[in-house]
Amino acid sequence: MMLRLSLLLTTCWAFVAASTSNNPATPTVTLDNATITGIASDSVNMWLGIPFALPPTGNLRFQLPQPIPPYNTNYSATAYGLACPQQALTIPNVQGLPAETLAYFAAATDTNYSSSEDCLTLNVFAPADATPQSGLPVVIWIFGGGFQIGGTSTYNGSVIVNASITLNVPAVYVSINYRLTAFGFLASQEVKDAGVGNLGLQDQRQAMRWVQKYISAFGGDPTKVTIWGQSSGSMSVALHMVTNGGNTEGLFRAAFMESGSPLPVGDITHGQGYYDFLVDQTGCANSSDTLQCLREVPYSALMDAINQTPNIFSYPGMFLIWLPRVDGVFLTADPQDLVLQGSVADIPFITGDCDDEGTLFSFSSLNVTTDSQFEEYIQYWFPDAPSATIQQLMEYYPGNITQGSPFDTGDLNALTPQFKRVAAFQGDMSFHARRRFFLxxxxxxxxxxxxxxxxxxxxxxxxxxxASDLLNIYTGGDVVSRLVRFVANLDPNGVGDLEWPMWTSYSPNLLTFLDGSVPQEITQDTYRAEAIACMIKLGLEYPI
Structure with a gap:
C-alpha cells in the first residue's frame, strides 16, 4: 500500500498573518550577533520568514539540510518566506455539485503559494509581553498537503497564541516550511546509497534543532515543546516519534496529531520507477551520476518532469508516490513495524480523525461505478494480495450506499453507485485504521x-x-482550547470543558465533536471493528 495522505489547509478557513497594529513598539530579538525585527500586532509579536538552514539550492539540492551559520547580519522578519516547490494538482472536473460543496472543494485544492527552492524558513508567534526569561511552552506546527503541497502562510499563529493567553496558559507558536514532492521525498537506490532520503522529514528535524537553540530568545522553553501536525504533517509527527529508536533527542515532549499516524511503507527503492522517470525526462539518463545530474538540472525542467507524475488527486486517490519511505537512516524499518518493536517516543499524545476522511479524495475515482471496477480499484492498492482477501474487503465495504461515506447519511450523497463505497474504503485504509493501530x-x-x-x-x-477539523482551531473554535492546554500541561482537560478521558484498550474513548446543540460527547472507538482490523492486518502485510 502506499501512503496517501492528505491535505492542505485552505484559505477558505485559514487566516493570513494579522496586519500590523498601531502599536509603535517594534519587537526585536537577538540571535547570535544579529538583531531580528518582527511585527507587533495587538497582544502578539511575530517574526516571519526566518531562515533555519542554508538554502537547499545548487549543489545542496537533494542533500541533507545544512545548519544555518551563526546570525551576524540584522534581519527584517516581517514577511513569510516562500513555500517550497509545489506539485501541480489534477483537479477532478465534477459537474453538478452544489455550491457549498464546490466552495469547500475549491478551498481544499487551492495551491496559490509563491514558491522557491530557497524555502527553509520558519515563523515565530509569541505573546507581546514574553521575554527571554518567560519560559513559555512551545508548539511547532507542521502543515499538511500530501507531502506534495502546502506552506505556512495560510496559518495564522496569532489565533493559537491569543487563545493560550485567554486561557491563561500562554504559549509560543512556531510554523515551519519543509521540502515537498520529489525535492523532499526522492526515492531510489541512488538516493539510499547517498543517504539523502526523507529530506522533508530531515528539514523538519533541523527546524526542531533550531527551536532548541533559539526559542528562549522569543520567550519559549526548549524543554516544553509539543509537535503538532495535520494530514501529512500529522504523519510527519508520528514518524518523528518512531525515528531514532524512539529517542526524541530532547526536541519535543508531546505530540498532537490530526488525521495522520505511522504509515505502512516499504523500502525507498520502491520509488525507483519514478526516480528513473525524472532521470529520463531531464536528460540525465546517460550520466554516470544521475543523482548529481538531477542536482544540476534547471529548476523549470525538473519541475516539468515532477508535474507529470501522479498527485493526490490522480486516480485512485491517495495512492502517493512522493512520501516517506524506509531509507535506513531516518526510517530503519516500516513505521508500523517500528511501532510493533516498541521504537516509539514515550511521550503523551493526542490523535484523531474526521469521520469522512475519504470523501475529498474520491472525486478522482468517479470512473469506478460497478462492483468489478471496485474490485480492480482495491487490487490496485494491494496488487500482491490474494483474491480471497480482495473479496473479503469487498464484503467489509459493501455496495449498499447506506453504509458508505459520508457515513450516517442514508441514501444521500451517492454521487455514483460506488462513490460512498470508495470513500469509506479510502478513509479507513489511510486514516482510521492507522490511528486505531497506533492507539x-x-x-x-x-x-x-x-x-x-x-x-x-x-x-x-x-x-x-x-481537514474540516481545522475549522475548529485556526478560526478559534473549541478544539483550540484542548490544544493549548495540552501544550501547557500535557493534559487537554480544563475548567469549563467536557471531561476527556484517555483512550485505553478497555475503554477506547473518543471525544466526538458534533454539529447542533450538543457540540461534544464521549463515544467509543469501536465502529467498523472487523473492517478496520482487516485494514490494519493488510497494512502490516503489504506496505508500499
Missing amino acids: EQRSSNQNTWAFLSKRLKTVPYLGSFH
Missing part, C-alpha cells in the same frame, strides 16, 4: 487521548471531510 499498540505504555470530528456532516458529498 492499540501504545495506549498501555503512555498517556493517549483520541478524538473524532463529525462536524459539517450535512455538506453534500463531503460530509465531515478531511
